[in-house]
Amino acid sequence: MKAEAVIYTSKTGFTEQYAKKLGEKLGLPVCALADASKKYRNGATVIYLGWVFANTVKGYKKATRRYKLAAVCAVGLSDTGTMEAEIRKANTIPQKLPLFTLQGGLKRSQLRGINKLLIKILEKGLTAQKARSEQDERMLSLIRKDGSYVSDENLSSVIEWYGQSK
Template identity: 45%
Template sequence: MKAQAIVYTSNTGFTKEYARILAEKTTLPLYNLESALKSLPYGSEVIYLGWLRASFVNGYVKAAKKFRINAVCGVCMGECGSQLDSVRKNNKIPDGIKVFTLQGGFDMKKLRGMNKFMMKIMVKHLTKDIMAKETRTEEDEKLLLMMSKGASFVSEKNLEPVIEFAKNS
């Protein structure tokens, strides 16, 4: 069945930006999760976007209890298409639901509370690991940029497979 809406949960704005672009390109209505839970009827077909933390899609479980999810998009610091198996497994996403991962961005200044505390520790360790490598990949360089200065890799190009899925499902 074709999705009736796009529903998202965003922490620092990168997932929200992807959701906005997807809604614009598909002409589907856009809801943050809290609004969707109040506005959309039980069983509505949706595409769900949420930010990743340790391969868990924030808000997915809550959304899956009320909606029929056609696709899940996890927005992360890593490359598009990374972590697909772990995202599916950790979130117990059924095989019939399409899973995408999208590279978003990182901005320490936008984090709060426990998320900020945890990310400070992760950034310290990850930076140390990357700097210790003899040769760094393009992915390593992107991560260093995000962690040191903050950066966004949100783009319509990254969303093309999701847009195609939404239009053809």
């Protein structure tokens, strides 16, 4: 499915980085969801990227009400290509809509208010847990330090899908 633009919602910049990389690779304009209504009509076909907050893809509901989504990319801390079923379920993303999970990063120093507090609570909870799963262990090590895991390679499935879907 041909898209008119790449639209995104980003809090600390990782999703924006992916959106810009993707736009460049696919030759599509890139726009924040907050500014998109000025540029794109309702019903325009777009690829949507949102950051993951407690398994929720930020802006997905709004984006899906306004635009025809060709695909959704969920940018979180989990490894690229994992957690798809969980994200699909939590956001009621239909099976027929392609979903890609991309590993973003964490900038704890830039977080404020509720986001800062929630990460602290998550870290405390995971630290206190006696039996941590492999996934919990990995999440704990990722939230303990700042880091960026954004890479061109992580976008390869999205680029491959777009090439085939045209």
